[in-house]
Amino acid sequence: MANIVMFIILAVFIIVSALMCVATTRIVRAATFMLFVLLGVAGIYFLLDYTFLGAAQIAVYAGGVTMVFVFAIQLVSKRALQGLEKRVKLGTMAVGALCALAGLAVVSLILLKAGFYTQEIANVEVPMKEIGTALVGSGKYQYVLPFEFISVFLLACIIGGLVVARKEEEA
DSSP states (O other), rough: EEEEEHHHHHHHHHHHHHHHHHHOHHHHHHHHHHHHHHHHHHHHHHHTTTTHHHHHHIIIIIIIHHHHHHHHHHHHHHHHTTTTTTOOHHHHHHHHHHHHHHHHHHHHHHHTTTTTOOOOOOOOOHHHHHHHHHHHHOSOOOOOOHHHHHHHHHHHHHHHHHHHHHHHHOO
C-alpha cells in the first residue's frame, strides 16, 4: 500500500513538473523543471528496487544532460533569458497541441497493434549479467550501436554550440 501511495506522489510530481517545464516562458525555469522530472523518474526506479538504473538516471540524465542544457542556455541571447523575446501565439500553441495529440494517437495505435496492452508480464527476474550483455553487446536487441550514435550526436551538438558561441564573439 505504501508503494502505491509513493508511486502516486511521484507520478503527480513528474506530471506537474513536466507541465511546468513546457508551460514556462523562462528557459532557466524549464531546465529546472526538467531536472525535477528526471529526479522523479529516478525515484520511480528506486521505488521498483532498480537501484542501478536510479543511480544512472541521477548521474547521467539529471546530472549530465541538465548540465548540457545549462551550457546551451548560456549560449542563448540575454533577451531570451530575460523573457523579452516574442511570446508564443495562441495559434502556434494550438498547432503544437494538435501535433502532440496526433503523436499520442499514433503511438497508441502502434502499441495496440503490437498487442502491448494485452501481453502479460512474466514474473521472472532478469540476471544482471544478461542486462550487462544487452547494454554493451552489438547483436540483435543489444544497445552499444545506438549508444555510440547518441554519443556522436552529442559531440556534434557540442561542436555546433562552440561554433555558434565563437561566431557571436566575432560579431
